[in-house]
Amino acid sequence: MDRRLLLALVRVPLAALVVAAIVAQASYSADAGALIPVNFVSFFTIQSNLIGVAVFLIGAARWRGPSTPGWDLVRGAAALNLTVTFVVFALLLSNADVEVPLPWVNTVVHELFPLAVLGDWLLDPPAAPISFRRALWWLAYPLLWLAYTMIRGPIAGWYPYPFLDPANGGYGTVALYVVGILVFGLVVVAVLRVAGNALRERRVIPAAAGTRGG
Numbered sequence: 001m002d003r004r005l006l007l008a009l010v011r012v013p014l015a016a017l018v019v020a021a022i023v024a025q026a027s028y029s030a031d032a033g034a035l036i037p038v039n040f041v042s043f044f045t046i047q048s049n050l051i052g053v054a055v056f057l058i059g060a061a062r063w064r065g066p067s068t069p070g071w072d073l074v075r076g077a078a079a080l081n082l083t084v085t086f087v088v089f090a091l092l093l094s095n096a097d098v099e100v101p102l103p104w105v106n107t108v109v110h111e112l113f114p115l116a117v118l119g120d121w122l123l124d125p126p127a128a129p130i131s132f133r134r135a136l137w138w139l140a141y142p143l144l145w146l147a148y149t150m151i152r153g154p155i156a157g158w159y160p161y162p163f164l165d166p167a168n169g170g171y172g173t174v175a176l177y178v179v180g181i182l183v184f185g186l187v188v189v190a191v192l193r194v195a196g197n198a199l200r201e202r203r204v205i206p207a208a209a210g211t212r213g214g
Contacts, residue, residue: 007124008063011056014116018053021108022046028102042152043160044145045089048081049109051141052117059120072126073137076192079121080138083188086114088181092163121192125199135193139185146178 029035040046055078089110149164159165163177 004063007120008060011060011120014113015053015056015060017108018049018113021102021105022049025102025105025109036158039156039158039160042149044081044142044149045085045109047145048078048085049113052078052082052113055117056120059124067124067127069126069128069130069134072128072130072196073134075121075124076126076130076135076196077138077141079117079192080185080188081141082114082117083192084142084181084185085109086111086118087184087188092177093161122195122199125196127200129197129200130193132190132193135189138189138192139182142185150174 026035026040029040055075059075149160153159153164153166162168164174166174
């Protein structure tokens with residue numbers, strides 16, 4: 001079987017599993033009278049997983065097509081988002097209340113799918129070299145999410161994660177966590193870029209003619 005087709009056949013059920021997990025969690029919270037839709041979709045975990053789902057489904061649909069530098073940047077961004085989700089949860093949130101009481105959902109969105117998206121990046125690395133300058137764009141979405149969260153937090157009286165809530169140690173503590181996570185994000189950007197560039201000759205999907213990194 002064509003390895004490109006095999007990847008597509010793996011991406012689709014994984015994406016479906018994540019959608020099922022998110023729907024199950026929303027339904028559980030709604031039944032418990034605890035669902036606030038805006039808060040639910042404001043979790044970085046939910047957003048990063050949905051972005052990963054979109055990337056997997058689009059990637060599966062275009063499995064025969066050539067990759068492009070733009071599409072590789074989108075895939076790299078999804079890998080960054082979910083790697084941050086995996087590590088931050090493991091280090092800072094494994095014992096915190098992040099409104100995911102269903103164990104199987106927690107495993108899917110915080111562990112299984114992040115690892116799957118990271119593995120997908122390594123199995124199907126970028127078609128053309130990615131410069132560090134371009135890879136820095138992967139941080140754009142997390143930074144936008146952070147700005148949204150810190151602006152909305154005092155307005156809504158709610159923060160998605162305890163380490164972003166100034167009530168837990170003040171804004172100085174929040175700033176330290178944010179700086180630490182951003183530094184970690186830069187490390188992940190560098191690692192994903194280096195790994196992707198090093199593995200690109202083993203690509204599953206051929207590069208479009210004439211594509212080059214920049």
